[in-house]
Amino acid sequence: MSRATSPPRGGLARYVVAAALARSADAGGVVAVVLIVSSDGGPAWVGGLLGACITAPHLLGPFVARPLDTAADGRKVIALAALVHGATLAAAVLAYPHTPAAVPALLLIASGLVGPFLTGGISSRLPAIAGTTRHGQRRAQGWDVATYGLSGTLGPTIVALISAGSSPTVAALVLAAATFAAAGLVFLLPFAPPAAHGAQVPRPLRTLRIMLASGRLRRTLYLTIVVAWAVAVLPITAVHSTTELGAAAAAAGALTAAYGAGNLAGSAGMMLRPARGEADRLMTLLALTVAVALALALVAPNLWAAVLCYAAVGVANAYFFAATLAARTEYSPPxxxxxxFVWIGALKITAGSAGTASAGAIIGVWAHLPLVLATAFTLLAALVSQLDRLAHRPAASGEKHGTPAEPDHGHRP
Incomplete structure (x- = not known):
């Protein structure tokens, strides 16, 4: 048995800064583009379309992610993606006032296409950074969760502040510069050799079949999708629930801020005291915890109770997200x-977008309907995952590090 190794000195700190910079640009890019169009007097649908050009291509990420596993140095792939993301974003915002909308749209599609390298792609480098002990890995995953929470707030905030003092175009160029800085920091991360030669690395659809055939990866996939869909209804629900809570409409900001604060608090908890136990079981338990917190938010009698419930959802979701990162690390074939990482990350982002869109579509029927469905679907997913695990319990001892409990020949490329 190989001896546990300590994480490379300074590697995690560089990772956190690189990930936060890259993900802030990814999160703030949509806001910057929409503001550029609106400040120029363009129609709202053009702003929405150009914003979608950044987010929609994330779903195609798995089909361009194979170089992460085939490249001699995966850092070069991620750094190149960061450079492309920044360069195409900068070119798009500079081109918008002077060219037909199709030109910046194509540039933003290119930017969005490499976006998954800045989310799941960077996360896939954690095993080489955090050492080989489970405690070290899970502590690092807590930091990774925190970078997602910080960037989701920091990116739009940077855009808002710079736009107020200068212009949205300058804000977008600052975000582009952040990705260039992230690319440089990625090169300073510890080197990890490829786990296999190019011919041994499965193609994208083969990789998806591997996930579906492996009980643990399959549960990681559908629990991640359902929970991402569920928590994405919260911003829409917050806006429409303030009247029933006896509060002003502006109080919706307090609810969404409470969720974000809870998410960061959960990340901090993971850093200080990483969760123990098998990631597979933890995901089911934490999905159930998210469902309970959503149910409490549904029945909160007043604003302050709702604030606490939204914060509880944030804490539970942070722990759940960290458990899914642990599952991807511990159960994926090298x-x-x-x-x-990219497959699950891309589907998570897609599920979150679908959750927000569906909540907006159905909330006119009943203000609590999105939250009711979110709670029910999350409870159902947790139950299905438990039954899924029990159904294959006799072979569970054979499923480790990408070797599924069920008969599977999918790990042979």
Missing amino acids: QARGQI
Whole structure:
């Protein structure tokens, strides 16, 4: 048995800064583009379309992510993606006032296409940074969760502040510069050799079949999708629930801020005291915890109770997200780990967008309907995952590090 190793000195700090910079640009880019169009007097639908050009291509990320597992140095792939993201974003915002909208749209599609490398792609580097002990890995995953929470707030905030003092175009260029800085920091991360030669690395659809055939990866996939869909209804629900809570409409900001604060608090908790136990079981338990917190938010009698419930959802979701990162790390076959990170990350982002859109579509029926469905679907997913695990319990001892409990020949490329 190989001896546990300590994480490379300074590697995690560089990772956190690189990930936060890259993800802030990814999160703030949509806001910057929409503001550029609106400040120029363009129609709202053009702003929405150009914003979608950044987010929609994330779904195609798994089909371009194979180089993460085949490249001799995966850092070069991620750094190149960061440079492309920044360069195309900068070119798009500079081109918008002077060219037909199709030109910046194509540039933003290119920017969005490499976006998954800045989310799941960077996360796939954690195993090489955090050492080989489970405690070290999970502590690092807590930091990774925190970078997502920080960037989701920091990116739009940077855009808002710079736009107020200068212009949205300058804000977008600052975000582009952040990705260039992130690319430089990625090169300073510890080197990890590829786990397999190119011919041994599965193709994207083969990788998806590997995930579906492996009980633990399959549960990681559908629990991640359902929980991402569920928590994405919260911003819409917050706006429409303030009247029933006896509060002003502006109080919706307090609810969404409470969720964000809870998410960061959960990340901090993971850093200080990483969760123990098998990631597979933790995901089910934490999905159930998210469902309970959503149910409490549904029945909160007043604003302050709702604030506490939204914060509780944030804490539970942070722990759940960290458990899914642990599952991706611990159960993925090494020759497909990068692709699996991107597959799950891309589907998570898509599910979150779908959750927000569906909440907006159905909330007119009843203000609590999105939250009711979110609670029910999350409870159902947790129950299904438990039954899924019990159904394959006799073979569970054979499922480790990408070797599924169920008969599976999918790990042979």
